[in-house]
Amino acid sequence: MAMTFDARGDVERAELWYQRAADAGHGPVMHDYGVFLAENGHRERAEEMYRRAAAAGQAPSMCNLGLLCEERGGHEEAGRWFHRALDTGYTRAAFYLGRAAHARDDVDGAIGWARIAADGGDPESMYTMARLLQSYADDSAEVQRWVTLAAQAGQPDAQEALRRLNERP
Structure with a gap:
């Protein structure tokens, strides 16, 4: 339901349904809710939701946490999140580790x-x-x-x- 309301631009209803599903402990929905929050300018709430989703094993949320950490200059913490995501088999995390290596001139x-x-x-x-x-x-x-x-x-x-x-x- 949340994604349907989100696609229609009904932000209030979308948030209500995302919150309900997240409160029920659905890891993938927690991740989607984090994305929704981030896209709507609620970075701190998004980070909180990504942390909950990461605790539920959602590797994409681990990567998004890493990206938020990078934005704040927390490169060591970002690297830990990317490694944690990669450890689950989520190979997209290696892209972010490679980008960080390139930024350090580690070709x-x-x-x-x-x-x-x-x-x-x-x-x-x-x-x-x-x-x-x-x-x-x-x-x-x-x-x-x-x-x-x-x-x-x-x-x-x-x-x-x-x-x-x-x-x-």
């Missing part, structure tokens, strides 16, 4: 984490892998492979890059 770490996320099927990570390899390695075949995989998975920037690559004489 090998960035490529390693991006590879884990890309191998896990994350289209954005596949394209990131291609860009990292293009910038830091001399392996055009591997770059082409990752761009193609990302494009096939629907990543728009990869689709455009593949189109440009195929236009070359």
Whole structure:
């Protein structure tokens, strides 16, 4: 019900139904409620809901907690949340670990984490892998492979890059 009201733009009713489901202990709904709160400008309440969802085992909420921590400059805590999510098998978390490694100029770490996320099927990570390899390695075949995989998975920037690559004489 909450998502239906949310899609209709009925924020009050959506919040009421999200809250009811969250109070009943539904982990995935707690995560969705956290997203809803964050999108509606309630960062502190969103963080509280993500913490509840993370405690219920929701890996996407662990990643969202990590992102909120990064926004506040809490990079160590963010890393712990990303690692915790990855430990559940949620490979998208490796994308964020790779992004953090790249920000620290740890190219090998960035490529390693991006590879884990890309191998896990994350289209954005596949394209990131291609860009990292293009910038830091001399392996055009591997770059082409990752761009193609990302494009096939629907990543728009990869689709455009593949189109440009195929236009070359």
